[in-house]
Structure formats: C-alpha cells, structure tokens
Amino acid sequence: MRMTAAVMYEQGLPKPYSETKPFRIEEVELDGPGEDEVLVEVQAAGLCHSDLSQVAGLRRRKLPVVGGHEGAGIVRDVGRNVGDLRPGDHVVMTVVSGCGKCRPCFESRPVLCEGVTAPRTQGLLSNGARRLSRSGQPVFHYSGVSAFAQYAVTVPNSLIKIDSSVPLDVAAMFGCAVVTGAGSVFNSAKVRPGQAVAVIGLGGVGLNAVMAAKVSGASPIVGIDINEGKLALAHKLGATHMVPAQDPHLVEAVLDLTKGGVDFTFEVSGAKSAMATANAITRKGGEVICVGLGASNEMYQYAHAALVTEEKVFRGSFMGSCVPGRDIPRYLALYQRGQMPVNELKSDVIAFDKLNLSLDLLDRGEVVRQILLPNG
Numbered sequence: 001m002r003m004t005a006a007v008m009y010e011q012g013l014p015k016p017y018s019e020t021k022p023f024r025i026e027e028v029e030l031d032g033p034g035e036d037e038v039l040v041e042v043q044a045a046g047l048c049h050s051d052l053s054q055v056a057g058l059r060r061r062k063l064p065v066v067g068g069h070e071g072a073g074i075v076r077d078v079g080r081n082v083g084d085l086r087p088g089d090h091v092v093m094t095v096v097s098g099c100g101k102c103r104p105c106f107e108s109r110p111v112l113c114e115g116v117t118a119p120r121t122q123g124l125l126s127n128g129a130r131r132l133s134r135s136g137q138p139v140f141h142y143s144g145v146s147a148f149a150q151y152a153v154t155v156p157n158s159l160i161k162i163d164s165s166v167p168l169d170v171a172a173m174f175g176c177a178v179v180t181g182a183g184s185v186f187n188s189a190k191v192r193p194g195q196a197v198a199v200i201g202l203g204g205v206g207l208n209a210v211m212a213a214k215v216s217g218a219s220p221i222v223g224i225d226i227n228e229g230k231l232a233l234a235h236k237l238g239a240t241h242m243v244p245a246q247d248p249h250l251v252e253a254v255l256d257l258t259k260g261g262v263d264f265t266f267e268v269s270g271a272k273s274a275m276a277t278a279n280a281i282t283r284k285g286g287e288v289i290c291v292g293l294g295a296s297n298e299m300y301q302y303a304h305a306a307l308v309t310e311e312k313v314f315r316g317s318f319m320g321s322c323v324p325g326r327d328i329p330r331y332l333a334l335y336q337r338g339q340m341p342v343n344e345l346k347s348d349v350i351a352f353d354k355l356n357l358s359l360d361l362l363d364r365g366e367v368v369r370q371i372l373l374p375n376g
C-alpha cells in the first residue's frame, strides 16, 4: 500500500529544523503484513527526546528511515501466525520488545535483549524483515516501530493490546515516556513510602517519574528543571518542592529540605553536569538512577574512595527496565484511576506539516509531549 510518512535521509542537519527539514513528508510503500506481523493504522505518535538525538546523529541509523518510536493505533490486518491480536484491536506501539529467547528475556529484562539489537541496527523488524520502500529503493524501520506514518507493519512483541476506552493520543505516550519514567521509579529504584526523591529534567519522562514517585508515597518529591512552566506542571503532578536548575544554591537547598540528601535522584536530562548535581544531592547510601541518555562517547568520573565509603549506587535504568506486557496494563490502570494523569503531559497535537517545527520546540524545552496525528 502507499501511505504518507516522515522520512529522514540525513542525520546531523543544523538547526532550526523548521528550515533544514530533517524529516521529508512523502509517499512511501508499505508491504505486508508477513505471517508473523501486524498492520497497524497509526492514530497517534509522540515526539520524544530520543527523536532529537536521532536527528542530531548522536547514534547513527540506517538511512533513509521512517521515524517515530512511541505510538498507538488500531490493528487493521494480521498475518496467519499471529494469534492474540485481531483487526479492530487498539494497541500501544512500544520500542521495548524482546526476542523472548535470550538470557535477558528469560530473566524478564527485555530492554537488555540480545536478539533484537542486530536487526534493529540494520533498520529491520526484529524478525529480519523490511516492509518499507520508495520507488523500489529500501526505506528502513526505526526501532521496529516507525510510527511517524499513516500505517506501520511490526511484530506482535512491539504491540500491547489496550482497552478501547483509552484515548489513543494519550495511549501513545505509554510506549516510551510513561514506561521509561514510571519504570525508573517502580522497577529500577523500587521507591518505598516516605523516601525522599529528586527528579532532574521534567520533560515527558521526568514528569512520569514524578507521578510514579507520588503513587509510591515518596516524600518529599523535588522537581528540578530550567523551565519554569515545567516546574509548575511538576508541582501539579506531585512534586512537593521545585528548584530551578540554574539556582546557584540548588545543592544546599535540596540538602536542607531533605536533611542531608534524597534517597533517590532520577537523572533524566542526560547532561553530564547534571550527573554531578545528582551525586551532590543524594544522601550517603542513596541511589542515583541514571535515566537520561548522554552522548555515547561522553565519560563520567567519580571519586573511587567515595564510592566505597559513601555506599552510593549509580544505577542505569534503560526504558524503565520495562516488561511491556506486564507494565503497560499496570500503568494504564493507574492512569484510568486518575493516579497518573498522563493526559496532562500532552502539549499539543500536530499534523505532518508541523513535524520539523515541533522538533525545534522540543529542542528548546518549550513543550513536554507533542503528539503527531498521522491520519488526523
């Protein structure tokens, strides 16, 4: 079938993206679904900070590629070996999908899956197939999802069936932002009631960490960001104290109000300087949960003796250590009960013609989650 999609031909184009246009909106061909694949009509796709990293070229991708790695839509067709999804089912499209056959998958750690990395690096679905092309030339899949398109063919492991009562523009955020932020709190830190928490970087992921910390009974919950509007939103969603990231007395302020530091700092910004702040505001014996992805060649140093004597833990948390089939229904239940008002993170809905401009808004930190409506 022919469809409209956002295709990236080159990484590392200069800003502003509204002028250099990293994504070209054009017609492409989509084949399939193959016998173990699913065709989804994409109803909503979130713009995530990792889309900016992809555009900037921080991690190289097979090009040209259809972007987008968090989305939601409606199943339109299934291959004959697909047993548990049917046309008409509403689904979240998630970037986390393990092969189900490797050691990390057996240990319920699909974010560490050894099986899907190789095909993904090649711009293929995890079954090794490529279903995208243009004028007979190959076009590649992004993270097995490619949600910046009217339709997507993917494998069932990338899809989680959801209740059709959940609005799909909200459901889209569960594919990456929600699982990453909430999972860092529930799965990686395992925050307990009364523990002190700080979150550095209050975008879509950080604000989900704030909401999850509130659900966990954390107190206080300190929100840190350079943007005042995001601090206000964090307050609305559960942060008890807000500290501007540019405040020269940030560290003293947090140590003061927590009587010596927080139990868990969630470093979501991915900035190296924020790692130093995270360490400074975490109490002895506490944990720095590293959520934000820095550049792959950047090093972080830490005093060796302090690592021993202060017993701090630096814990990587990739995609919230998510097990999609287990976690997405749990987080959706929290949303439906009003305990995680994920809908508050939606800054705007956009059409294809605003996609490149929306990258600029995201890059400048002026928005939380913009949702592309490919068929809207």
Ligand SMILES: [Zn+2]
Pocket (backbone or CB within 6 Å): 048, 049, 050, 051, 069, 070, 176, 177
């Ligand atoms: Zn993402």
Ligand SMILES: [Zn+2]
Pocket (backbone or CB within 6 Å): 098, 099, 100, 101, 102, 103, 104, 105, 110, 113, 114, 115, 116
């Ligand atoms: Zn695996």
